Amino acid sequence: MANRSLWLIPLGGLGEFGMNMMALRTGDDILVIDAGMMFPEAELLGVDIVIPDITYLKQNREKVRAIVLTHGHEDHIGALPYILRDLNVPIYGTQFTLALVRKRLEEHGLLDQADLREVQPGGNAQIGPFGVEFIYVTHSTIDCIALAVRTPMGVIIHTGDFKMDPTPIDGRPFDLHAFARYGREGVLALLSDSTNVERTGYTPSERAVWSRLEELCRAAPRKVLVSCFASSIPRIQMVVDIAAAVGRKVGFVGRSMVDNVEIAHNLGRLRIPDGIVIRAQDLKSFDPHKTIILVSGSQAEPMSSLSRIAVDSHRLLSVDPNDTVILSARIIPGNEKAIFRMLDHMFRRNALVYYDNSGGTLHVSGHGSQEEQKLIVNLARPKYFIPVHGEYRQLFRHAALAHQVGTVSGEVLLVEDGHPIEFTEDGAFRRDPVTVGRVCVDSGSLEAIEEVVIRDRKHLSEDGIVVPIIAIDKHTGRVETRPEMVTRGFLPSDDGTELLNSSREVIMRTIEQSNAEEKMDWSVIKEKIRVDLKRHLNKQTSKRPLILPVILEV
C-alpha cells in the first residue's frame, strides 16, 4: 500500500439493490460508510435478510475507526446488529438515525456495549485521519446527510440517498451551498446515488402528495386507512396535519409504524396536535367517520398489519364497505403480485381503494432523477465520479450521464462490490479484488425478533432441512390429507416419530386458526407455517432447520 494514498473499497450496494456499505482507507485507518441489509430474492427460500460479507473489515479489525451512517433506512443501517457482534466500533449518525439504531440494538440486546455518537447536519467530526462534514440532504425520511470526507489525497463526497426537494415538508432545504463550496475548493471523488437514473427530469417534491391525500380524506365517506413506509416521517406528518384539517382523529397500527411515530414524536420531529391521537385498541368502537389510520405493511409483507387487515385477521382493525384505503408508497418490483392480491381483498370488501398516481399524486420517490443527478455533478465538479447504490445497469447509466455532463475533470469510474480503487498522486488505479458477498441471516420471526443467529449456510448439515407438504382443497380450504414431512439431516438419531407428529399438529393448528382468505393466500399461509413450525422445532430440539413449506392445491 502506497505511503500516501486513499482506497475506496465497496463492500455492498454497487451492483445490487440494498445492503449499502463502503470503506475508505488511508494507511492504517479505515472509515466505513453505512451498514445496510437487503431483502432476499425469492430464490433464497427460508432466509429473512441478507447482509454484506465483512471479511475484509474483520481482517483489518484494528484499523476500523468508525461506521458513519447517512440515514436510517434499512438498506443503510439494517446490518448493524449483526456486524457489531463482530466489529464493535463507534457509530456516527444524526439524531433520528441513531434513535432507530438504538431501537434495533436494544431488540438485539446490544445497546449497552454500543458506542453511538450523535452528529448534527452541518457539523463536523474528526475520525482518525478523516475530517468528516455532515451535509444536510433531503430524502424520504428525515435527518439525512451526505458526507464530505477530507483525506490526505483530497475530499471524497458520498451523497448518501438524496433528492433535491425544493419545498420539503419540514421546511429545511437541501444544502446546495455545501456542495457548491466543495466544488469551488476541489473534490477528489464524488460518489452519488444511482437509484433513479432511469427517470428523466426532476423528482417531484414530497409536498406534491398533499393535495390528493387531503382531497381523498375530505371526500372519504367512512374511515380512512393510509399505508406508507414507516420511516416516511414527512408523509406521516402530512397525514397527521390533514387529519387535523379535516377534523378526524388519527390512529397508528403496525409495529414499525407505532415505533417510528413514537421515536420521531419523542424527538420533537413529528408534531402531533393534542387530543388528535386515538389508541389502536379504541379504533373498533370509535365513529369510523371520524378516523384516519396510518398502517404499516405497504409492500404486503406476509405478516404485516395491512396484509392481515386485508384478509380480516387483524385484532384491532377491519376494512368495511365504503372505507377508503390509500397506498401511499412505491410498489417495489417483485412485490406487485402480493400487493395486488392484498388490494383485491380490499376491493372485495367494497372499500374505495387508491394505489397509484393515475388520479393524482399519491406517492413521490425519495431519490433524485437525472436532472438532480446532473446538478450534483455540476455543483461538486469532482475529479473522479463513481456511481453508487444501484444494480449494474443503473451504475452504468449513471456513469454515462456523468460523462454527458462534462464537469468531471478526471475519470468516471464504474466500480462494483469488492473491486477497490486506489487514489494516489499519479491517478486512480483498480486494485485486486477483496472478499465480498452476501451473508444470509435467519431471524427468529418477522414479527418478534427473538434471538438471532447468523447462519452460514454451511451449517445446513448441522441443522438440516424440513419440507412440510400440505395439500389444501382450493374450494373448501380444508387440508386433504395429513401433512407430509420431508426431512434431511435434522431428525434426532433416535426415533423422530413423536416430533414429526407434533409438528403435524402445529401445522394443522396453524391452518385451522387461519381464516378462509388467508388459506387462499399461499404466501400468507406458508409464512405462518414457517414461523410457527420454526418456533416449535427450535423449542423441541434447539435446532433451526431450513423450513420450506410446499402448498399443493387439490
Next chain:
Amino acid sequence: MANRSLWLIPLGGLGEFGMNMMALRTGDDILVIDAGMMFPEAELLGVDIVIPDITYLKQNREKVRAIVLTHGHEDHIGALPYILRDLNVPIYGTQFTLALVRKRLEEHGLLDQADLREVQPGGNAQIGPFGVEFIYVTHSTIDCIALAVRTPMGVIIHTGDFKMDPTPIDGRPFDLHAFARYGREGVLALLSDSTNVERTGYTPSERAVWSRLEELCRAAPRKVLVSCFASSIPRIQMVVDIAAAVGRKVGFVGRSMVDNVEIAHNLGRLRIPDGIVIRAQDLKSFDPHKTIILVSGSQAEPMSSLSRIAVDSHRLLSVDPNDTVILSARIIPGNEKAIFRMLDHMFRRNALVYYDNSGGTLHVSGHGSQEEQKLIVNLARPKYFIPVHGEYRQLFRHAALAHQVGTVSGEVLLVEDGHPIEFTEDGAFRRDPVTVGRVCVDSGSLEAIEEVVIRDRKHLSEDGIVVPIIAIDKHTGRVETRPEMVTRGFLPSDDGTELLNSSREVIMRTIEQSNAEEKMDWSVIKEKIRVDLKRHLNKQTSKRPLILPVILEV
C-alpha cells in the same frame, strides 16, 4: 333452467390474469369462448403451466357445440391441447390463430383428431342455436376478432383482447362500424377486456414504436438484437421493414420466434423482402455491422434464447461490445428481477442496451386504455355490461368506468369465475356457483414438449417429491459438497442408492456444463437442473416426481 334463457358461465380469466375461458349456454347448447392458460405464480414450484378446471364442461359434455377462439395468444389458446383430450369439439378461429393452434396440436400429437374450422373476420357462422359474427379488432398480434353472438335472449358481444389502433401496421382498421351496427340494433350484454383499465387516455398506435426503433437501428455501431413477443407479428414486420430501410440483413433466433415467423410468412401475413434473411447458423460468421436479429425471450424465461445469449451460452449468437440490444416488450410484473439481471449481463458485455420508453417509445400495449374502453361501451350501448380479463381490482375499476359512461341501459355486473349469470325475460340473475379452479400441468420440458401428463396434485403420493440441495461457492462457482438428495414417496422400495448416485452425477454434469455467469444466476441453474433431472428420473423410473431444486450459496 328456464325454457328461454341464456347463461354466461365464466370459467377462467375473471379475477385472475390469464387462462381466459367463458361458456355461453342456452337450453342444451353450450358455446365456449377461448381456452387459455396462465403461467404459474412462484408459489407453484415445479409446475409449468396452469389451465382452467373444465369439470362443468365435462359434466355437460354432449351439449358443448364448439370452442371459438378470439386470437392466438397463449392466455386464449394455450389450454387447448389439454382440454381437447377430454373434450374433442370443433374449434373455430381465424387463419393465423388456427395456424398457431395447429402447430401446438401437432406437437401434442393431437392434430389428426382435431376439427378446426377457419373463419373470416367480418364473416359469420351458425353454431347450434348461436349465430356468431366475427368482428375484426386490432391488438398486438394479427387476425384478432371480437364475437357478436346472437342468442334467443339477444346479442352478446365479447370483445376478446383489443385496442383501437387508428393506424395499424398492416393498414386494416378496427371494425368500429360493426360495433355501431349492433349498438343501433340492441345488445343484451357487452363483455369487455379490462386489462388496461388502470391507464388513462388512449393506448398509442403500434406505429408509435417505428421511429425510435429505426433511429436505434440506423445509429447502431455494430449488430442489433431486438427482442419482442414472438406473436407480435406487426412488431416483427416493423423490424424487417426497418432492416430493409437501413440496409441490414435480418436473422431470427429462438424456437417460438422462428416458428411464428415461418407461420406468418407462409400465410402471407409477414412480408419478407427477397434475400434479406440470414440463416441463424450463419450469424456468427457474417459482418456484424450488417445484421439485425430478432430474438425470443423478452421476459428472461430461464431457458430462452435471450437469457442464454446474455450469459454467453448460446450456440449461434453472442453479445459483443458495441452491439445494440433492444427490449421491445412489456416487462411483465414478477419478471423484473430476472429481466434486469439478464440486461445487467448485457451491460457488462458493453452492449448498448435499450429497454424502456424513457428515450423514445420502444413498446406500446396491445390493450385499449380507459378512453377506448369507454368508446366501446358507447358504441355497443348494451343493456348489461360485464368486465372480463382481469384481476378483481381491474374488473372492479372497469365496472366503475362503465357506470360513469352512462350508456349501459340496464346493469353493470361484476362477476368472477364460477359464478353464472342467467339472462331471462325478467332480467339478469346470479345463479349458484359451478366448479372452477386451476389445474396444474407439468410438461416434459420447457424446451421440447414431449409427452405431457396432466397431473392432479393428488397424484403426488404416487410420484413423490425430490429436493436436490446443491451448495455452490459464490466466488468460484464450484460445487462445494456432493448434492444432497431429499426424497419422499419416490424411491423404489428396493435400495435406491444407485438412482440417487446417478442423479447426483446428472446434477454435477449439468453444473459443469454451465458457464460462470449461469452459475451466478440461480434461476437459470435451478431450471437446468430441474429439466435434466426430470428427464433422468423419468427414464429410470417412469415416474415424474415434483422436483424442487434448492441452491445454497456458501
